[in-house]
Amino acid sequence: MIKIPGGSYIIGTDHADGFEADNEGPRLTVVVPTFWMDETTVTNAEFAKFIEATGYVTEAERFGWSFVFHYFLSEETRMKSQLVPNMAWWYAVAGADWRHPEGPDSTIEMRMDHPVVQVSRNDAIVYCNWVGKRLPSEVEWEIAAKGGTNNERYPWGDEEFILAGKHRANIWQGDFPGMNTKDDGFMNTAPAKWYEPNGLGMYQAVGNVWEWCSNPARIDLEKFQTTTSEEIWQTYQQVDDTYYATRGGSFLCHYSYCKRYRIAARNGNSGMSAANNLGFRCVK
Template sequence: MVASARHTIETVTIPAGSFRMGDARGVGNPGDGETPVHEVYLDAFEIDATSVTNEQFARFVDDTGYRTEAEEFGYSAVFHLARTAPDDDVLGQPPQTPWWLGVRGADWRHPGGAGSTLEGVADHPVVHVTWNDAQAYCAWAGRRLPTEAEWEYAARGGLDGASYPWGDEAPDTDGTWRCNIWQGVFPSSNTLADGWLTTAPVRSFAPNDYGLWQTVGNVWEWCQDWFAADYYARSPREAPQGPDSGTVRLLRGGSFLCHDSYCNRYRTSARSSNTPDSSMSNAGFRTVAVTS
């Protein structure tokens, strides 16, 4: 089903029901707040089958003239092996995460910085979009970002308590990769066993049993909620909306950079966060329908 004349991403309806939200396997980082596992009930809702693509985001920009925050700031965070810009365009390199570079001119149209374009990646997820940018898109499309609970419920595809959208098997069981994550030695050498160094087309691999594609790996996806590590201990059972306030917004799903040597957040219950004005080459979003 297509949502509207503006928002042409295919959508699916998720049935009403209850599920156990959180890390049922006990493998998450305690600081991420994936526990306690708690029961959540949600009414039925409509969500995008895929992340919003470059092609779809371009429709929004062409219609509105919107400039993303990366374009306004003049730079964004680029994974070092994806940089196409010259050395002079590197504005910074965090010592704690040296695989990230602040690159002048990197934005959604130029994901690697100068010298990069969207040629050949129209069906890849849009990246270098902040939470604020995603909100602007939603306002134009008449939609909204999913709550964290909606995101996890839909991402599970009906597999309550499973580690991944396909079950508990490792992503490369039987030699077949089920998601776009890092293979090799992070962050210097990627064997490309899954076929991709950075983003993959949104309909790569296989959808979950609800029909959602790539809810783990590929790109992190912004959610509506503020983040708090202790929220699950006080979350209401019905339709939780997250904390009333905060400093960082939730991201879900992991990305093409996830690797067990430093980050196992390509699990369905995994959580991350960033400031709402942060943009990077491994984060995008999907949307849900606004209901009365």
């Protein structure tokens, strides 16, 4: 884990980069105590140790299906799956779970150092309690993602996404959603510890996988001026299907569709949902 010094920080953005409904601003100042954050998202190897020690069965496994983006389905799996209404490009895939992220004919055998995916927020809570940690609040996540800077877009700066011709995050390149050129080296997830970390040592703060947070989605940023992250965790640790915050964007983000691969970008998902681009990291 990496140490995030306590103090006064500016969060949010006044730029019109995102979507009005995401409630990304206005910028404001918050004060937080020192906390520790995982340098990477929880990996398949780490999650496997948890499963082996506890026998826990994830929600996707109990439900018998989960969400998978069309691009990663074999033709055989696609024919057996159902396109999700009002969710373009997503399929409900029987047998998709953390061991089989893209369906029953997929495997994590060669991806043990990649982020675990197909994990609901409820699953993440159980993991956090087992390991003696918790999910970060959005304010903790954003402060850590800044890496000791005042940046609002990317840990390496606010101007160029590709800096000096070098990719620093895993998002979609090419023609979304039909063709990925893999210019950054990856079509799917990248190893959790891959591109250069930010100034505090946090790996892949943007891109790769969405990361669950502890608070409900899109609450006013002012809430973080009056409520501590510990209080948020205690209030919202229950298992339910409320919409909760997710941060960081994923390998499916593209400038033409989802511009949320930025530090200040906000999103959310239902607490019982899992998908092949959704993971988490812990704090304490």
